[in-house]
Amino acid sequence: MTAETLMTAETAPRVIPLKRKLTPGRWFRETGWRHVVGIVVVAFAVFPLLYVLSASLNPTGTLVGSNALFRSIDFSNYVDLFNLPQQPFAAWFMNSIVIGLVTAVGTVFLGALAAYAFSRMRFTGRRVGLLSLLLVQMFPQLLGVVAIFLLLSAIGDIFPILGLGSQLGLILVYLGGALGVNTYLMYGFFNTVPVSIDEAAKIDGASHAQIFFTIILRLVAPILAVVGLLSFVATMSEFVVASVVLQEPARQTLAVGLYTFVSQETSKNWTMFAAGAVLSAIPVMALFLYLQKYIVGGLTAGSVK
Amino acid sequence: MTSVLTRPTRERSSLTGILVKIVLLGIVDALAVFALFTLFMQQSWLVFGIALAVTLALNFIYLKPGLLPAKYLAPGIVFLAIFQIFVVLYSGYIAFTNYGDGHNSTKEDAVTAIIARSQERVPDSPAYGLTVLDQLGQVSFLVTDPDGEVFLGGQDRPLDEVTNAGTDGTGKADSLPGYTTLTFQDLISRQSEIASISVPLTDDPNDGALRTPDGSTAYLYTSTFVYDEQADTFTDTESGEVYTDGGNGSFVSADGTEIQPGWKIDVGFANFARAFGEEDIRGPLLGVVAWTFAFAILSVALTFALGLFLALVFNDWRMKGRRFYRVAIILPYAFPGFLSGLVWLGLFNQDFGFINQVLLFGADIPWLTHEWLAKASVLIVNLWLGFPYMFLICTGALQSIPDELTEAAKVDGARPWSVFRLIKFPLLLVSVAPLLIASFAYNFNNFNIIYMLTGGGPRNPEAGVDAGATDLLITLVYKVAFGSGTGRDYGLASAFAILIFIIVAVVSVIGFRQTKALEELN
Numbered sequence: 001m002t003a004e005t006l007m008t009a010e011t012a013p014r015v016i017p018l019k020r021k022l023t024p025g026r027w028f029r030e031t032g033w034r035h036v037v038g039i040v041v042v043a044f045a046v047f048p049l050l051y052v053l054s055a056s057l058n059p060t061g062t063l064v065g066s067n068a069l070f071r072s073i074d075f076s077n078y079v080d081l082f083n084l085p086q087q088p089f090a091a092w093f094m095n096s097i098v099i100g101l102v103t104a105v106g107t108v109f110l111g112a113l114a115a116y117a118f119s120r121m122r123f124t125g126r127r128v129g130l131l132s133l134l135l136v137q138m139f140p141q142l143l144g145v146v147a148i149f150l151l152l153s154a155i156g157d158i159f160p161i162l163g164l165g166s167q168l169g170l171i172l173v174y175l176g177g178a179l180g181v182n183t184y185l186m187y188g189f190f191n192t193v194p195v196s197i198d199e200a201a202k203i204d205g206a207s208h209a210q211i212f213f214t215i216i217l218r219l220v221a222p223i224l225a226v227v228g229l230l231s232f233v234a235t236m237s238e239f240v241v242a243s244v245v246l247q248e249p250a251r252q253t254l255a256v257g258l259y260t261f262v263s264q265e266t267s268k269n270w271t272m273f274a275a276g277a278v279l280s281a282i283p284v285m286a287l288f289l290y291l292q293k294y295i296v297g298g299l300t301a302g303s304v305k
Numbered sequence: 306m307t308s309v310l311t312r313p314t315r316e317r318s319s320l321t322g323i324l325v326k327i328v329l330l331g332i333v334d335a336l337a338v339f340a341l342f343t344l345f346m347q348q349s350w351l352v353f354g355i356a357l358a359v360t361l362a363l364n365f366i367y368l369k370p371g372l373l374p375a376k377y378l379a380p381g382i383v384f385l386a387i388f389q390i391f392v393v394l395y396s397g398y399i400a401f402t403n404y405g406d407g408h409n410s411t412k413e414d415a416v417t418a419i420i421a422r423s424q425e426r427v428p429d430s431p432a433y434g435l436t437v438l439d440q441l442g443q444v445s446f447l448v449t450d451p452d453g454e455v456f457l458g459g460q461d462r463p464l465d466e467v468t469n470a471g472t473d474g475t476g477k478a479d480s481l482p483g484y485t486t487l488t489f490q491d492l493i494s495r496q497s498e499i500a501s502i503s504v505p506l507t508d509d510p511n512d513g514a515l516r517t518p519d520g521s522t523a524y525l526y527t528s529t530f531v532y533d534e535q536a537d538t539f540t541d542t543e544s545g546e547v548y549t550d551g552g553n554g555s556f557v558s559a560d561g562t563e564i565q566p567g568w569k570i571d572v573g574f575a576n577f578a579r580a581f582g583e584e585d586i587r588g589p590l591l592g593v594v595a596w597t598f599a600f601a602i603l604s605v606a607l608t609f610a611l612g613l614f615l616a617l618v619f620n621d622w623r624m625k626g627r628r629f630y631r632v633a634i635i636l637p638y639a640f641p642g643f644l645s646g647l648v649w650l651g652l653f654n655q656d657f658g659f660i661n662q663v664l665l666f667g668a669d670i671p672w673l674t675h676e677w678l679a680k681a682s683v684l685i686v687n688l689w690l691g692f693p694y695m696f697l698i699c700t701g702a703l704q705s706i707p708d709e710l711t712e713a714a715k716v717d718g719a720r721p722w723s724v725f726r727l728i729k730f731p732l733l734l735v736s737v738a739p740l741l742i743a744s745f746a747y748n749f750n751n752f753n754i755i756y757m758l759t760g761g762g763p764r765n766p767e768a769g770v771d772a773g774a775t776d777l778l779i780t781l782v783y784k785v786a787f788g789s790g791t792g793r794d795y796g797l798a799s800a801f802a803i804l805i806f807i808i809v810a811v812v813s814v815i816g817f818r819q820t821k822a823l824e825e826l827n
Binding site: 030031034035037038041042044045046048049051052055062063064066067110111113114116117121123126129135136138139140141142143144145146147148149150151157158159172173175176177178179180183207208209212233236237239240243244254255258259262263270273274277280281284285288289292 | 642806
């Protein structure tokens with residue numbers, strides 16, 4: 001350790017004079033080519049997004065007309081989008097946001113409860129429980145889509161409000177996947193909060209519920225944000241179960257609605273779809289970029305302990 | 306001193322806690338009692354028993370002091386048990402039945418349906434004026450008989466005379482207080498629902514029922530099939546043919562003709578036998594399995610390679626503008642997944658898409674309809690979607706490798722490539738390997754990208770199921786179960802789903818063993 005520090009200290013003065021004599025060739029070999037790679041990759045990454053944005057501002061309506069990028073700027077697609085009788089975009093949008101938010105909140109709550117139990121309590125079956133969650137998360141819910149469909153149609157006979165076609169029923173189905181990977185992410189983060197905090201609060205007379213709701217939940221807020229966001233994004237994009245459960249156009253989500261919209265008339269109403277895509281992407285992307293720091297932390301926390 | 310001070314606050318908040326608990330538990334119990342009552346009336350004893358046990362267990366957990374872990378775990382586990390574990394087990398059960406179109410109910414329902422379905426219009430019977438009404442989603446027929454008298458009825462609700470109906474110029478009743486008259490538009494959109502309704506003329510089914518082909522006139526239909534309950538047979542009154550329960554969930558005649566619908570029975574391994582035995586299903590199925598593996602492995606390999614390469618390229622402090630590149634690169638990851646497929650669908654369009662028209666100067670390349678090009682296109686789009694994630698985790702993992710290690714290697718004279726190959730890469734692999742396995746499992750069931758982009762196509766015309774060149778197992782399950790073209794076959798779809806379960810389970814077990822070995826190595 002000391003030897004290395006010494007080495008760097010020794011080499012440092014030698015590096016600085018070299019840096020002054022930075023020729024273009026040397027610059028290119030050291031960092032310039034990295035920018036070339038960067039520009040190519042950014043073009044690949046950003047182009048489809050710019051294309052959608054351009055198409056959404058293009059008044060021609062057709063797919064072929066959208067190939068002229070940013071030739072004209074016109075917001076008529078955004079206006080028309082909200083006036084389609086057969087495709088209630090505004091309803092899809094609200095449905096997606098509401099279903100996404102309720103699912104995210106529910107997922108965070110259920111996951112946090114379970115993670116708290118796994119992290120702070122020692123009970124028989126704890127290890128088995130954690131392992132089974134790891135196992136269960138390998139099997140996503142969409143595999144059981146046939147059974148979900150039949151289960152909801154059976155539930156609908158008892159509680160019509162939760163049956164097929166009900167958004168509440170869909171949310172309940174999504175909450176079935178609340179434990180699993182989320183509990184794992186949260187469990188890891190809960191463990192980083194020192195137990196001495198709980199103990200101090202306990203000595204001061206706080207009940208377990210008080211410790212959980214008023215102390216722990218605040219300390220683990222970053223992971224709650226990450227899990228909430230990941231759950232929101234996943235719910236927004238979920239197609240399989242939503243398409244099976246929600247049949248009526250006005251009750252559908254963006255994923256189902258926009259898919260039928262495109263599959264019915266791809267090239268004709270392309271620019272209007274593009275406007276819908278831009279509007280649907282904005283909330284997700286804004287949240288994502290805003291919480292970027294936490295998400296990257298959360299993703300690596302799962303692997304790099 | 307502290308304890309004396311804090312004790313009152315504790316008791317006060319505990320009181321709110323208890324109140325919240327009682328209210329929540331009360332709501333759950335109220336719903337449970339309602340469900341139990343309904344189940345009791347339906348005589349579904351098994352479900353009744355399970356629901357009762359769960360309700361009692363929940364009350365026990367939350368009313369008994371102690372049992373803390375259970376108090377925190379119960380809500381999540383209830384949802385998990387119903388909507389994930391039960392659903393999986395139920396799929397397993399469905400795979401052993403003939404559940405699907407034509408076999409989706411009990412035998413009694415099938416008998417009723419056959420009687421209703423085999424109704425034929427009585428020759429030369431008079432036309433009844435008809436207006437279709439709706440009340441809270443339930444459709445009713447407002448019928449004006451040839452004598453001008455007005456009746457109201459619906460599915461399983463025999464006609465009943467009404468007097469307060471509004472009539473149009475021709476004397477045909479066209480509205481009724483409390484009901485909405487369906488417009489022509491509504492009739493079109495609910496066409497199949499309305500066409501399937503048969504309204505019994507009287508309480509006696511032998512009198513026949515009214516049905517409508519067009520939503521504006523109704524005709525008298527009588528059944529040509531008679532069910533003999535004692536012998537458990539159907540007799541066709543026209544041909545005299547007798548149909549008996551053939552043991553396959555349907556009534557069959559001596560020459561093998563089946564009457565639709567049948568009913569749901571357990572068929573044992575028949576669905577699996579079909580999947581692996583019938584030539585026109587086995588071939589496409591094996592192709593789909595092979596492509597599912599190829600797609601998942603190639604997706605992980607390509608995204609990981611590009612992500613790692615970029616992480617290495619941008620992991621240099623001398624480079625300026627790294628923050629900009631980073632944000633630009635993660636944009637595809639932030640873009641909602643289902644939209645990506647649809648956007649690329651437009652880009653790849655053969656006739657008008659940007660790639661053919663602009664990038665390739667008007668070429669006519671069938672990106673999504675040629676078997677191999679479609680596979681390549683799907684992989685390109687998935688690379689676009691997935692590399693930002695790999696870039697993020699590789700960057701994180703690279704930065705968590707202590708600089709001392711690379712410094713020490715350099716001092717020992719290692720070249721940059723050796724440093725990467727012998728030091729950074731193995732360490733990186735240890736931390737990202739579990740994520741690579743998770744990514745494999747995710748791509749194995751990456752429904753959205755395939756379904757949105759190619760719908761699994763181009764379709765294999767020789768396949769007995771709706772399978773195409775880019776179909777994954779999961780899209781095949783969806784298409785077999787809910788597809789529009791071939792009719793729903795829940796049993797076969799569930800058999801395919803079970804196949805996915807087995808594959809994913811085996812791969813995960815092997816994968817996690819492998820990563821454990823990796824961890825022990827270092």
